[in-house]
Amino acid sequence: MKKDRIAVAMSGGVDSSVAAALLKNQGYDVFGLMLRLWSEPGQDNNGQNRCCSPESVSRARQVAAILDIPFFVIDTRKEFHQDVVKFFIDKYSAGLTPNPCLECNRNIRWGHLMHKALSMGATHIATGHYARIIKNGRKWQLLRGYDNDKDQSYALSMLGQSELKRTLFPVGSYTKTKIRSLASDFALPVAQRQDSQDLCFLADKDYRRFMHDYAPQSLNPGPIMNSSGETLGEHKGLPLYTIGQRKGIGISASEPLYVLSKNQSDNTLIVDKLSKLGKKCLKAKKVNWISGNLTERKIRAEVQIRYTAKAEAAWIKPINDNEVEVEFDHQINDITPGQAAVFYQDSVCLGGGVID
């Protein structure tokens, strides 16, 4: 009988519930932790963060009762607001398109939650992420989830050796379909629950409305220009636009226009035809190598520039300790500063950085 104590980060959703059930079945001493996160008050969610509403809490507690494991809610509203929401607002205000999930994973799940779990005698934390961890020689490796459609390794690319060795992803070796059927095998009342949501702290799904409400000072109208410098109109504030956006720019033209870039220095929105959108290169900063080893020579890899994007073949060339240049084999549309560029070799996630 394995007696290691494992803290499962539970959300009341199907994945983390099955994760807890699988570990309990394997004989671990399992307990559940749920994070209470900040959420903007009001509107259709009654001031509740969509991922940790009272309904989700009682669902998770119900699962814990069925599995007969202790379950606790940890209040991390303050930390979440500081490390994730404020980050989100600051980065958008600075003209970038941030990914708050990575930041939450870095500071909240593998920060605050892991710290709490270890202080409560856990040897590991487990989550319901679709990713896998294996030990290769002396190194821990992060692999894409077995279910490629559900793979979440992108949002975990900031993990390092010390986190991986204390982490379990029990559902990562299964397909989502299998997890749903396991949920009903375990008689957990979560089989049909919806997945957790990105931007869980928004009252609705509209980040533009959120920026209007929480950072109106960041929304300064300015010129819209094409790449040859002709003024075409006026934008309502750079944070309201993303790279590659076509709809809602507010100017009519003979050919569809796309957002090419946002010039923070002169508050200009650059738009042009689709053919001008693609780029072959990007620079990534704050690069994390999961192995802990820096690359000195350029390497071949596939690079994924968004959570939902396809990984594209590229060369990665180190610039210094935490910056790299990525040169794709083909032009890539929608390279968006602020998003993560995540590096893979086959299913192994090597790490990633923030697109400059």
Place this chain on the structure above:
Amino acid sequence: MDKHIYMDYAATTPVDPEVVAAMLPFFSNEYGNPSSIHRWGQRADYAITTAREEIAGILCCEADEIIFTSCGSESNNLALRGIALEARELNKGNHLIISAIEHPAILRTAQQLQKHYAFDVTILPVDQHGFISPKDLTNVIQPDTFLVSIMYANNEIGVIQPIAELAAITHEHNILFHSDAVQAAGQLSLDTEKLGVDLMSVSAHKFYGPKGVGLLYAKRNTLSHSHQTGGSQENGLRAGTQNVPLIVGMATALKIVSGRQSHDNSKMKVLRDKLIESVLDNISESILTGHRTCRLPNNASFAFEGIDGNELLMHLDLLNIAASSGSACKTGSPEPSNVLTALNLSPKLSLGSLRLSLGRDTKDSDIEYIQQVLPKVVNNMRGTL
């Protein structure tokens, strides 16, 4: 490590098997509605009449002074809102007095009467042990005060108020006195004559009876307004078909507990005192909340400096110990309760509260186990801060 120790009897108690047995016939065999005129109804009515008389015997009151409700909170709501509505209608006054350490069922009801119905509410402070001073009460009584509501024994810190004295002062001014006796019931005398209360709330699940049933004692001619309207059950004071099995269960539980209460109390007091001494001796920067001796026999409540009470409960749960905290909230928002705030504890202490409450089945070995693990847990938590 496979020991499971329930030290949360103040939250709720297991139902006595004898109580379960007394209730069972009233689910599927004697299922009549007490308001029905046929014999099925008659037998059900007989069951609750008997229950009412048995309870009246223990409360030293008349049977028709017992109103069955669904829980202690409902009893408190009925007392405050019922008396307030009547005072409004008959111009008997506009001011009520409660204490700073009332249960939310009193506190929030009074706040609602203040906010939405323009009643005036005075909240009496308590001293560092949680006592209400009779002098303070005298001082806040006004010409238009119509009700004083003060808890008999506190749920968090176990302090017992001098109810008879406070009721006497209230009566000198011709004002009604209500007491929330939910936490006291099962351990302290519920003799309404000696206590001098006009209204008193009780809930069955605190004394080995079922959840979902309570009662309000209301002296004749004190309460005429209901807050739940409908049928004329319970003298028109609480509409709704009576829950016959649970009422029978409550009466049975009260009978059993009043027979064994003094024996259980002296046993629990020994264990409680042993626990209190050991905690104060072995855990630095710890205090006992409430009064050292004038407290419920089953209540040992503490505050530890530099500890998150919620987190302490998690650690204890992982050690198979069930306990509670004044800052406890299972949905995770650590704020000290109104009770701990009223004691004027520093915020650091009031977030580190722990309530261990004993029951009739608590054993010496349970206390020893807690003596052994609690100091370690507290020290470990302090070490990791």
